[in-house]
Amino acid sequence: MVNLKINGKAVCVNEGTSILEAAKTVGINIPTLCFLKDINEVGACRVCVVEIEGKDRLVTACNTPVEEGINVLTNSKKAREARKSNVELILSQHDYHCATCVRSGNCALQSVANDLNIHEVPFTEKLTKKQWNNDFPVIREEEKCIKCYRCVNVCEKIQGLGVWKVLNTGSRTTVGIEGGKDIASVNCAACGQCITHCPVGALHERDDVDKVLEALEDPKKVTVIQIAPAVRAAWGEAFDITREEATVKKLVACMRKAGFDYIFDTNFTADLTIMEEGTEFLTKLTKDPGSLPLFTSCCPGWIRFIKSEFPELLAHVSTTKSPQQMFGAVAKSYFAEKIGVDPKDMYCVSIMPCTAKKFECSIPVMNDACGDPDVDVVLTTREITRLLKVYGVDVPATPEEEFDSPLGVGTGAAVIFGATGGVMEAALRTAYFVVVGENPPLDAFKDVRGLKGWKEATYDVKGIPVRVAIASGLGNTRNLLNAVKKGEVAYDFIEIMACPGGCAGGGGQPIEDGCELAGVRGENLYGLDDIADLRFSHENPEVNAVYAEYFEAPNSHKAHTLLHTDHFHDGIKDYK
Amino acid sequence: MIIRRYVDLNRLTLTAQSRADAVLEDLYKEFDLRVAANPQGLCPIDAVLSFVRLCQAQSCGKCVPCRVGLGQLCDLMEQVLDSKATMQTVKLIEKTAQSVYETADCAIGYAAAELVIKAVKGFKDDFVSHITNGVCNSSFLNPVPCKSNCPAHVDIPGYIALVGEGRYADAVKLIRKDNPFPSVCARICEHPCEEKCRRGLVDAAVNIRALKHVATDRAGVVPAPKCAEKTGKKVAIIGGGPAGLTAAYFLNLMGHETEIYEQRAKLGGMLRYGIPVYRLPDAELDSDIDAILSTGTSVHLNYSVGKDGTFDEIRANHDATFIAIGAHSDNKLGIEGEEAQGVTSAVALLRAIGDGERPDFKGKNVVVVGGGNVAMDCTRSSVRLGAAKVTCVYRRRQEDMTALAEEVEGAKAEGCVIATLMSPVRVKSAEGKVVSLVVQPQIIGEYDAKGRPAPRNADVPEQEIPADIIVVAIGQSIEAEQFGKAGMELFKGSIVTDAGCAIKGFEDVFAGGDCATGPATAIKAIAAGKTAAANIDSYLGYEHKISCDVELPTPKLVNQPRCARINEKEREAGARCKDFDVFEYAFSDQEAKQECSRCLKCDYFGYGKLEGGRELEW
Incomplete structure (x- = not known):
């Protein structure tokens, strides 16, 4: 243990504890900016500087370990003025036209500048502009980047991709793609983790709100919106309502206020995914076990990843479309027929916790229903906040409403798609039923839950041992795939989600600086499963109806046409 | 000096330096330190631009080329750096620099212009990259200058921290992760690590070699780590000098079987036969060699390849061969x-x-x-x-x-x-x-x-x-004719290899050390042995990692005030010149502790915290 004083208070902490952590134990808050615990402890912004009595120069609280007997002053004149000066220097190279920034009100730099009572910057403003590919789902604004290097480290350490690099040296040091390349030409998975970890508005999703507004205001368009499972656990964070108040039904009502014609649930097609992917898996398990493992296919970040990093394993990815794309295909075929609308007049919008979904809906072959894209536009959870604000929807005052029918029913098995392990658990529930002929106990597959980056379990399904694995986060995914390739591990069915914690922690979710919310949102989803009337995808009455009326059976010819895809021929030349 | 004028009509006066000049002189001296310990891998154009700015500040301003030209050159280089230039800009820079060189009245101008001329010639690629890609070719890849300047990339800040805690055996273990000759290098390394030591920006480089001397002197016998599971692969090593022994050590740790063919009666190569014992006592050399051999190499002494057996035979009997015959002819x-x-x-x-x-x-x-x-x-x-x-x-x-x-x-x-x-x-x-x-x-x-x-x-x-x-x-010079006859390319007598010690046309044969580079330092030969071991392992189809399980102490706050470097004391010249005993004394505890505290821990502070800091395995 190490004894020290912080602002005169005696503190006793373990050796190796940072001054920042030590200060927290006695309720002393030191402002930080670039710091991101365990991920980015690089001490680049020098905002968390504190004085150690007797030392000439200041030290960064975030990464300086405590030492016996030191006397730390976090708010001495020297520390406070230096901290202020560093924030002013950062501002001199940051475009602070906050009024037009998507992160206004949710910006770590704005907060720290406000907190330090900075009203003007005494330095010449020096903004640098850089070209960017504004068609890509991930947008970077050089003039807002504060070179905190969080994106570099999140991409490198968590996602294992290293798309973001430190470029140049000296005063021109910045962050970008190696060699100044176009982001679309490198191995970016478009997962958006860099966005959710950016302290400012330098990284954000491509904003598609205006496209949706235009469709809503076009009288010829029939607008259909689907809401992804994980969105319901997070959307309310941006509004002044509690987690309990922010139900999906409230969101449905808000969407209706915004003017969408049909409001449906991606849970419906999540259940449909289980029917298709589950059948695909069982067929392989029983008839062609040599072709295993089978990988899930619902996460487009993961699909981009395997295509650029492990193309040799692509044949193992399920051909089942993701719930989002299934939804678009079903909406513009089955549903359009049902309501007698020309699918060309239908405008299909998704609310997704994800930036890679923006890419997924633009894949050239995702046009099976009518030749137009099955899903026209994807809005992230963050964009939907903005859309509601545009229309001035009074979210707290909007009472709950039901989804529309027939694509509005989902089971508890579908809702847990939004958490890591959820797809696997849902699939196992139905696979068990198909093989055994009765439903498994509801807690039969609980082992696959939780935030651990790489989970595995083996289940006995009527004498067949089924070895499953789940990874979330692309760094964990890379480790798992390497182990599979080397033969160090063997699995039959593998669920991969690009974002740590699954879609609950998705790159399109609301941002709370410094907080990882995948865990609490995931808990919320499991809670919804617990209280759901229907817990098994094969019991979804609307799914059964769509098979009876339209697709005949899982993996039928018609199902293959609309609900499956060919990952090898998707119309995109190269994922690097 | 205070100048007082007592008489109005002095015919001559003594010139005295103004206070500003005196301070500036001191600042120049401090800046010299920075120039000497310049960080490497940075944008060269940015550096030259700054040089020229300084040159401009040194201009008297009388003549056009220097007064105006240097400023224009700075602006043009700035345009390049800001990606606002075209290739025409580079031409204009070249032309203008040439003109300033040719027409400036004094060296302040023409020597400055020469810098620019050399820069455009020397790093044209960097100009092109800024102009066409909008980014610099360079990135700050060497955040830990000692480690990157050490050819074997030894974890220097790591072992200095351990020496500072008195954990000498751990320091030796950590050094051995990259270099199995800690005792040898503690005495005779030319310590390129010290050349760019960032402490040099403050006062003077840390005396790194002396701290290694402390570690190896006080560690006692430190056993070598355990070898990986046997692979059944056999590697021949021709030459038992620093390169060959290093390769043998790491290949053994990776689980391969190694066999050294040494021409002389004892192992060590130039370490034994080129460095006199007053600089490197046999006991020190032998302690490193003993640790290396403890990992299981078999050794053929007095075995001259070409006489006692042919290269082809040796090559045929092994899965891979490493040639490290040194440079032993005069x-x-x-x-x-x-x-x-x-x-x-x-x-x-x-x-x-x-x-x-x-x-x-x-x-x-x-x-x-x-x-x-x-x-x-x-x-x-x-x-x-x-x-x-x-x-x-x-x-x-x-x-x-x-x-x-x-x-x-x-x-x-x-x-x-x-x-x-x-x-x-x-x-x-x-x-x-x-x-x-x-x-x-x-x-x-x-x-x-x-x-x-x-x-x-x-x-x-x-x-x-x-x-x-x-x-x-x-x-x-090198006696490599037999390898030339075998079909290997020779250049000025040395065996031509790529940076990975590989030889064109001989995928199972590698070469390194003096025989590939010409006579060079021990640490360069050790680095070649390490590099060859890694690439031989890959060639044999493995990916063994060499690591060290020593945990470093929590980084302490750095001793910031300027503090002079301590040098090792030597035996009095009149006494030492009469015998072959060692002549340098290792630091006292007090000296070692102070010198360790001078280390700025670039692996933890500075860019090393972001990337390129510690390398835990290779």
Whole structure:
């Protein structure tokens, strides 16, 4: 243990504890900016500087370990003025036209500048502009980047991709793609983790709100919106309502206020995914076990990843479309027929916790229903906040409403798609039923839950041992795939989600600086499963109806046409 | 100096430096430190731009080219850096710099322009990258200067932290992760790690080698780590010097079986046969070799490849072969009378000493020819062998010698004469025995193409230096003809390899150390052994990782005030020159602790915290 004083208070902490952590134990808050615990402890912004009595120069609280007997002053004149000066220097190279920034009100730099009572910057403003590919789902604004290097480290350490690099040296040091390349030409998975970890508005999703507004205001368009499972656990964070108040039904009502014609649930097609992917898996398990493992296919970040990093394993990815794309295909075929609308007049919008979904809906072959894209536009959870604000929807005052029918029913098995392990658990529930002929106990597959980056379990399904694995986060995914390739591990069915914690922690979710919310949102989803009337995808009455009326059976010819895809021929030349 | 004027009409006054000039002079000196320890891998254009800005600040402003031209050059380079330039801009830079060079009235202008001319020629790629890609080719890849400047990339801040805590055995373990010769390097490493030490920006480089000396002196016997599971692969290593032994050590740790073929009676190569024992005692060398051999190498001594067995046989009997034969044959002066009895080579003299023979130089006049570290080894060995007078003859000035300055000073302190600006002309002999070396005094002059000042004959008569023994120490060469005959490409006698020690057309054969680079330092040979081991492992189809499980202590706050570097104490010159005992004393505990506290921990503070800091395995 190490004894020290912080602002005169005696503190006793373990050796190796940072001054920042030590200060927290006695309720002393030191402002930080670039710091991101365990991920980015690089001490680049020098905002968390504190004085150690007797030392000439200041030290960064975030990464300086405590030492016996030191006397730390976090708010001495020297520390406070230096901290202020560093924030002013950062501002001199940051475009602070906050009024037009998507992160206004949710910006770590704005907060720290406000907190330090900075009203003007005494330095010449020096903004640098850089070209960017504004068609890509991930947008970077050089003039807002504060070179905190969080994106570099999140991409490198968590996602294992290293798309973001430190470029140049000296005063021109910045962050970008190696060699100044176009982001679309490198191995970016478009997962958006860099966005959710950016302290400012330098990284954000491509904003598609205006496209949706235009469709809503076009009288010829029939607008259909689907809401992804994980969105319901997070959307309310941006509004002044509690987690309990922010139900999906409230969101449905808000969407209706915004003017969408049909409001449906991606849970419906999540259940449909289980029917298709589950059948695909069982067929392989029983008839062609040599072709295993089978990988899930619902996460487009993961699909981009395997295509650029492990193309040799692509044949193992399920051909089942993701719930989002299934939804678009079903909406513009089955549903359009049902309501007698020309699918060309239908405008299909998704609310997704994800930036890679923006890419997924633009894949050239995702046009099976009518030749137009099955899903026209994807809005992230963050964009939907903005859309509601545009229309001035009074979210707290909007009472709950039901989804529309027939694509509005989902089971508890579908809702847990939004958490890591959820797809696997849902699939196992139905696979068990198909093989055994009765439903498994509801807690039969609980082992696959939780935030651990790489989970595995083996289940006995009527004498067949089924070895499953789940990874979330692309760094964990890379480790798992390497182990599979080397033969160090063997699995039959593998669920991969690009974002740590699954879609609950998705790159399109609301941002709370410094907080990882995948865990609490995931808990919320499991809670919804617990209280759901229907817990098994094969019991979804609307799914059964769509098979009876339209697709005949899982993996039928018609199902293959609309609900499956060919990952090898998707119309995109190269994922690097 | 305070200037007071007592009389109005002084005819002359003494010039005194203004206060501003005096302060500026100090700042220049401090800046010199920064220039000397310049971080590497940075944008070269940005650096040159700053140089030219300084040059501009030094301009008196009288003439157009300097006053206006240098500023315009700065603006143009700035445009390049900001990606606002075209290739036409580069042409304009070149043209303008040339014009400033040709027309400036004084060196302030034309020497500045020369910097720009050299820059455009020297790093055109960087100009192009800024213009066409909008980014710099460079990135800050060397955040830990000592580690990146060490050819073997030893975790220097790591072991300094361990020495600071008195964890000497852990320090040795950590060094061995990259270099199995800690004891050897503690004595004789040329310590390139210290050249760019960031502490040099504050006062002076940390005395890194001395701290390694502390670690190895006090660690006791540190067992080598366990070897990985046996792979069944066999690797032949031709040459048991630093490169060969290093490769053997790491390949053994990776689970391969190694076999060393060594020409001489003992292992060690130039470490034993090139470095005199007063610099590297046998016990130190043997302790490193013992640890290396404890990992399980089999050794064939007195085995000369080409005589006792052919290269083809060895290659055929092994899955891979590493050639590390060093550079053991000597260069001749090529002057009249060189064949006389008493003329010997540095290699022969040092080899004899390495084998434990001590030729008797008592009462003799010894002349050593050469200016490198080997020449100094011969000079200082000759004193110890009892020579009456030792003269080291060198063609250029003392500051041009390639030997370490401390070696030259050491030799002088031991009573040797450093006769500079003397070019050997002929050896005079009587009855076949050498009697003197005739030399032509030289005058130093213009710089040659390599940027070294070239000597030429001075307008004075030849001189004769009496000599009973002449030691020729003007470089070694490599005996690689047999490998050339086997089909390997040779360049100036050395085996041509790529940066990974691979040889074109021989996928199972690797080469490294002096035989591939020409005579170089021990640490470079060790680095070659490490590199070859990694690439041989990959060639054999493995991905073994070499790591070290030693945990570092929590980084402490750095001692920031300026604090002088401590040097190792030496035995008094008059005493040490009489024997072959070691002459440097390791630090006391107090000295070691203070010197460790000077380390700025660039692996933890600065860019090393972001990337490129510690490398836990390779």
